[in-house]
Amino acid sequence: MKNLELGHLNIPKPELERFSFTHDIQTRLYLQYSEIIERTDIGKQAFSKIESDPRVIGLEGHMISKGSSASIFEPTVLAMWFLWAINEFGQKVAEENLNTFLDTNETPVINTLWVLGIEVDETIHLANGLCITPISEMPSSREKEFYLRYSLDATGHQLPKPRAAITYVTSVSRSDKDNDPSSAFEKDKVFWDSSKLLYDLSLALNAIEDTSCIPYFSTAYTLPEMPVGVFGGSGGGAPLYDIIGRKVTKVTADKTDEINSVLLSLLDMPEKEKAQYSRVLSRLSQAKRREQIEDKILDLGIALEMALLEDNKNNQQLSLSFRLRGSWLISSDDTERLSIYRQLRDIYNYRSQVAHGGVLCGNDERKIRAVRESFPGLTLISERIVRRLICEEKPDWSKLLLGIT
Incomplete structure (x- = not known):
């Protein structure tokens, strides 16, 4: 133990700790079962059974993959998993899954994108095999344990952590002796390819009412009952985002058709158009996640400008085109059209004030409060416009504004 500085009463002064030494679930299980393998009869018998299997011997020197990561094959690790699986699922299931793992070169995995901003009570099954899965139904892992842990930041607020993941179940080649990345790809x-789908869905969710979603951590897990599970280590990657925010929306199964419509339309777009709407959706997400109303309005206006004014080169007519196109695009009658027209006028004016002067409403707090209160309605209009442009054929603006069908 290191010597601590003493105070005037010779009482040690505790130092600020730079690192946390609490073992996560993967480390605890590894330590627990490695000791069982080394020191108990049941552990030694399991290891002897595994080590002497010709199929196990044939895996010597191979890398065992679970998609986003790989580790060198170790009979000890497989034996630890085997004992754990017997304890979890019973002898029969553990034997069957061990044989499946050793007899085939395909490993079923859950390709996973942990996301911020959404939660679900139960798994929602979507198009193309994609799912939104609650954290409670995800396999045990160090990520799941950390995300479930209650932790506060320096201000006493709960740290934003994923409460759900976007998932896709597929298979990867179990082992590769050469460990050639290009061959594995x-x-x-x-x-x-499914990894790209996970990100596409995370973007598409931002077009849904009152929903913002951003990727947090990309990884993969073996199915809970299949080798080598939590004993096989982990790996993944996290994109960098400027805006995290604390907003969380519950997504329910009644949104399935709407989510699928946006997702499939986005996937069907030419690459250039898809890139454009990916940026629109990203800006829309930021608008919903930010705290400062000036930043929210700026992002909302930018998102709509990218969506509505892509081909409009006449700077003097931008504001008019912005209002006319948006209001005619989604309105069903004259009354609604006028209301939307006025709301889009407000968005454009507010955005211009912040973009060109850095101040909203002349810094009049009463007017700023009114903008803040109106923002949910402005967002609702924006979401409708973006969904319409993504899910339906791009309109001929001239014909639309002239009422020509």
């Missing part, structure tokens, strides 16, 4: 193309 070709063999596991479905896995890597």
